[in-house]
Amino acid sequence: MYYKTFFYFILLSVFFSCNISLKKPKIAIAGLAIESSTFSPAKTIEEDFKARVDEEVFTYYPFLNKDSINRKRANWIPTIRGHALPGGIVTKEAYNSLVKKTLKKLEENLPYDGLFFDIHGAMSVEGIDDPEGDFIKKVREVVGYKTLISTSMDLHGNVSHELAKESDLITCYRMAPHEDAIESKRRAVTNLLERLENGKGKPLFKSRIVVPILLPGEKTSTRIEPGKSLYKKVDPETKKKGITDAGIWMGYPWADEPRNHGVVVVTGDNKEQVKKSSEYLAQSFWNVRNDFEFVAPVGTLEESLELAIKSDHKPYLISDMGDNPTAGGAGDVTWTLNKLLDRNEFKSSTGPTLVYASIPGPKLINRAKNLNVGDYIEGYVGAEIDNRYSPPILLKGFIKSIKKGDVNAKTEIVIQRGSIKIIVTEKRKPYHYLKDFTDLGIDPRSEDIIVVKIGYLVPELYNINKGWIMALTPGGVDQDLFRLDYKRIKRPMFPIDKFETDPNLDAVFVPLSNN
Structure with a gap:
């Protein structure tokens, strides 16, 4: 009788463990993407975002088409994903409306195991210095801290402390022009799925290093040096034991905000390796600062x-x-x-x-x-x-x-x-x-x-x-940064200011989202 009971216990254990392992994670999709120049008199309104809603959101992502492996690995809940042409500052009314609609959609299908947060990172909003940080904080208030958030960004976006903290996983493009945009978004989704499927959850460590450089994309293209070699250093770091992902963000030079500057972020489970990788990439970025030139000849x-x-x-x-x-x-x-x-x-x-x-x-x-x-x-x-x-x-x-x-x-x-x-x-x-x-x-x-x-x-x-x-023509995104009347960016900032000593590029660990 004892052996029979024990046998049934084993069968039940196997049954439940298999069902748990085979259970698909439930993942939401949300995000707003735009580059907003504060040096332009233009204003961006809600209709400019051409927001896609519910099932229409999938049309952004070929790797999530109906028959794709990634689509089948999870129960996906698309909410709202808006993408506007780069332009002027977003009106407070437009931002509040889009965020409110997104949060309402998220509330309809709680709870979530994960959330794919697809943004650009250079949105400016009337009266808000860090819109993406504000947005993800509001998302957290709805979905909670058990939900794993994977953030995908443009390398010309800005990573504030708040955005880094509230993101459990974070990545960005590694090419400019952005020929790897879809691949980068796929990477954000793959990282999220793997951390949910293997049960590891949130990476244990996140290092965010501010690199005081602010340059236009036309000087930092990965088609030429030093951008080409700099960004080739990223992938090998992600292959090191204990590293989940790594990224170099150039920042967005046409918004006069404190968060706008270069950043390196590395995530992983090995604290020492996260520290080494982030410091290596940050120092590599700083070392080539004087080598960045326009990707083509320039003139009047x-x-x-x-x-x-x-x-x-x-x-x-x-x-x-x-x-x-x-x-x-x-x-x-x-x-x-x-x-x-x-x-x-x-x-x-x-x-x-x-x-x-x-x-x-x-x-x-x-x-x-x-x-x-x-x-x-x-x-x-x-x-x-x-x-x-x-x-x-x-x-x-x-x-x-x-x-x-x-x-x-x-x-x-x-x-x-x-x-x-x-x-x-x-x-x-x-x-x-x-x-x-x-x-x-x-x-x-x-x-x-x-x-x-x-x-x-x-x-x-x-x-x-x-x-x-x-x-070099005039306009709201003047390539001659010395002609822009910066008042609020952090100083000193290369190339606008001279540095008497090199900046501190030691790893700064960001608290986990649930701390």
Whole structure:
């Protein structure tokens, strides 16, 4: 009888242990992503985030499609994930509304084993210095501290003490341009799943080291040195025993906030190795500070145009950097376009062909809706939001093409003025892909010069350029940081200040989220 009872006890133990091990974790998804320039007069409102809700959230993540392994490893509860084009500061009303809606969604399906917190890290909000830290704190108040939170970020984001503390796992991109964005988000999810499945839970140690460097992405690209070698040091550290993940954050230079600076964060279960890895990466970052240079030649707009016009290599690309909408510029600064229209070389249709991408002109677009290709049109464009450098332009010309229904621009038209094709949009839009041009009847490869509101070239444009220069133009994301009126960032800060002695780059351990 004793042996029979013992046998049944063993069977029951095996049964329950198997069921426990096979139980899928319940994981929520939430996040808001934007880069917000406090040096731009633009404001970002709720509709700009184009928030995806519930099942629609999965469309952001190919590694969580219906048949994927990761999708099957957990019971996923997508809530709200908003992603806005970089722009001006987010209104308090928009932030409060989106956060409130997210928290309400989270409350509907409590409790959670984990939460995938997908953010950028450079959101600025009216009256809040650390929006992501504020957001994750509010999330914690709903989900509690038993929930494991894995945070995924852009390397140009900012990691405050609060964000580091409330995140149990945290990672960021390792490439700029961000060709590894999806892979980095997958890593954040994989780390979360593994820590839940193996029962290890929260890593025991987190080291966050402030590196007093603040540089634009155009100087820290991983295409060239020293960024290339610096970021190659990250992955080997994650392979060391006792390390869960590691990251180097460059920070966001166009917001005047105390949290904006370089940061290294390393997580893991071995305190000594976490310390060594974080100090090694932080010191490596500091050691190469003087080696960071622009990823391409730079010059004034006049110098850039002279090179482009004289070049035998076509297309020659010019980055109109100061008003780059993908860094936080308003996108409607007319300074560069005014200069182009004043140049004699482009006043005749037989001059060098030039494409300008782009300038918002909602009033002109409204007129164009009643016209056809080939019709003459005139009206004001640009400087409705940022008129600090140049006034609106009275644009006159013939319509070359019209396209409706773009997710960002809404409606786009191309106007021919002399030898310049000017892309006018209803709402601002970045032009990063060949399709952005070919959909408008423009073949970028056959043009002499292409001027784009952008910083470093994204892959498709980079691959077609036969010559490239970055123009130091004015705007809300001015690449000349010495022209920005910083008042609130931590000082001293490289390269703005001189350092008499090297900063303290010793590991600083952040308390676990439940402490």
